[in-house]
Amino acid sequence: MNDRSAPAVRLDTVSKRLGWTWALRAIQLRVDRGSSVAVIGPNGAGKTTLLRVLATLLKPTSGTGAVLGIPLRDGAEAIRARVGLLSSRGHLYGDLSALENLRFAAWMGGVSVDEARLRAALAKVGLDQVSEQRAREFSSGMQKRLAFATLLMRRLDLVLLDEPYANLDSDGIRMVDDFVDEWRAGGGTVLLATHRRGLAVRKADRVAVLQAGCLHRYCRPEELEPADLDPQAEPATPPVLPAG
Amino acid sequence: MKSSLALRTWAILWKDLLIELRTKQSFSAMVFFAALVLFLFGFAVGPDTATLSRLGGGLLWIAIAFTGMLSLGRTFQSEEVAGGLDGLRMYPGEIRAIYLGKLLANFSMLVVLEVVLVPVAAVLLQLEPWGRFPLFVGITLLGTFGFSVIGTFYASLTQHLRARELMLPLLLFPALVPVFLGAVNGTTLALAGDPLDRIGGWIRLLISFDIIFFVVCVWIYPIVLEE
Numbered sequence: 224m225n226d227r228s229a230p231a232v233r234l235d236t237v238s239k240r241l242g243w244t245w246a247l248r249a250i251q252l253r254v255d256r257g258s259s260v261a262v263i264g265p266n267g268a269g270k271t272t273l274l275r276v277l278a279t280l281l282k283p284t285s286g287t288g289a290v291l292g293i294p295l296r297d298g299a300e301a302i303r304a305r306v307g308l309l310s311s312r313g314h315l316y317g318d319l320s321a322l323e324n325l326r327f328a329a330w331m332g333g334v335s336v337d338e339a340r341l342r343a344a345l346a347k348v349g350l351d352q353v354s355e356q357r358a359r360e361f362s363s364g365m366q367k368r369l370a371f372a373t374l375l376m377r378r379l380d381l382v383l384l385d386e387p388y389a390n391l392d393s394d395g396i397r398m399v400d401d402f403v404d405e406w407r408a409g410g411g412t413v414l415l416a417t418h419r420r421g422l423a424v425r426k427a428d429r430v431a432v433l434q435a436g437c438l439h440r441y442c443r444p445e446e447l448e449p450a451d452l453d454p455q456a457e458p459a460t461p462p463v464l465p466a467g
Numbered sequence: 468m469k470s471s472l473a474l475r476t477w478a479i480l481w482k483d484l485l486i487e488l489r490t491k492q493s494f495s496a497m498v499f500f501a502a503l504v505l506f507l508f509g510f511a512v513g514p515d516t517a518t519l520s521r522l523g524g525g526l527l528w529i530a531i532a533f534t535g536m537l538s539l540g541r542t543f544q545s546e547e548v549a550g551g552l553d554g555l556r557m558y559p560g561e562i563r564a565i566y567l568g569k570l571l572a573n574f575s576m577l578v579v580l581e582v583v584l585v586p587v588a589a590v591l592l593q594l595e596p597w598g599r600f601p602l603f604v605g606i607t608l609l610g611t612f613g614f615s616v617i618g619t620f621y622a623s624l625t626q627h628l629r630a631r632e633l634m635l636p637l638l639l640f641p642a643l644v645p646v647f648l649g650a651v652n653g654t655t656l657a658l659a660g661d662p663l664d665r666i667g668g669w670i671r672l673l674i675s676f677d678i679i680f681f682v683v684c685v686w687i688y689p690i691v692l693e694e
Binding site: 275278280299300303304305306307308310311312313314315316317318319323327328330331332333357 | 471474475477478479481482485486489490545548549550553554555556557558559560693
């Protein structure tokens with residue numbers, strides 16, 4: 224199923240257990256297409272797990288959900304064709320040059336490996352002058368930029384960004400913001416998980432506050448309470464777990 | 468847009484071999500280790516030509532197997548450094564390409580190693596593979612393919628285990644028994660000139676197991692990876 228009118232994300236009491244720990248507990252979430260959602264919360268709140276469930280890298284332990292109208296349980300391949308995930312480590316190969324990393328991503332993503340196109344993607348993230356340099360010689364911020372370039376080459380409807388602001392200077396932060404704006408202008412949806420709450424909410428239409436695996440609040444940025452932006456806030460009492 | 472299975476397989480093979488070519492860490496260690504194993508066996512057996520000729524095939528395969536473990540152990544290391552297999556899994560298209568690309572990379576590495584190793588073995592163990600050389604090469608390639616097929620699969624299975632260096636050989640070697648059986652006997656007969664023409668049975672065994680293991684591993688790899 225691929226209903227264009229379906230929301231970008233719909234989760235219905237989705238829970239995920241990792242070992243003996245419930246990483247997500249009965250998450251109810253709806254993200255409209257073309258919107259930007261910031262997922263905030265302290266370390267261990269379940270932000271990365273939520274993104275990995277949406278990317279179909281983890282199967283929900285219970286509950287149902289759909290991404291771009293495609294069911295999570297049996298639509299992994301169709302979802303991955305239209306969803307991009309930028310993980311905190313970026314998935315780069317240190318012994319390949321920036322250009323070779325992009326060429327590999329293009330081959331794997333099924334997009335044109337035209338040299339000019341690869342160089343254009345590098346220029347967009349400000350790495351065109353170091354295209355032949357190996358990724359391991361880059362700073363953390365430059366590696367993050369290169370990881371963004373691998374996403375830029377694909378036509379994606381939903382982008383999941385895990386800690387995109389980590390290790391970035393002010394120029395890098397501006398690049399992420401521009402990326403989010405550009406993606407949304409093209410009709411794409413962005414889910415952005417970070418513990419840097421102040422940065423995240425600037426570009427968000429809605430904010431999902433996760434605490435101890437529970438969706439504590441899902442609201443507009445202006446509706447957030449001061450405690451939601453306080454990293455030291457006490458976690459909410461977990462709701463009753465679903466059976467199983 | 469999805470990428471074809473062949474293109475994705477090629478991409479992973481290209482990437483792995485390029486990284487190996489750049490670092491040369493794994494291959495240098497493999498060559499040194501294999502030569503050391505052959506050297507020690509040569510010393511242990513002594514200069515008795517008849518014994519060396521009888522044991523030569525087995526000793527050569529012990530060296531290939533031990534050295535191959537080094538290669539298999541590193542199969543998914545570049546992915547771990549890059550953040551795990553999630554990055555590869557997120558690309559659209561056939562997930563089996565990950566297995567096929569890694570399998571071909573391992574096979575290529577082992578074949579290049581054998582090109583170096585066989586002349587060394589010929590000198591140290593006084594082997595004479597040149598008499599029935601095409602047969603010797605064919606059996607070696609069949610054995611190496613079988614080793615790579617099963618080894619790559621188990622390397623993928625054990626990549627997340629803490630004691631993977633221990634678990635990989637423990638799980639792998641029992642599964643490799645049919646391949647080693649065919650490869651060792653076939654190689655020994657090829658080295659001896661196969662006077663009784665018994666080599667055909669071992670070749671058929673190797674081909675059968677290579678096909679069976681290849682089909683099974685390719686078939687169940689997505690289930691293993693996704694679950």
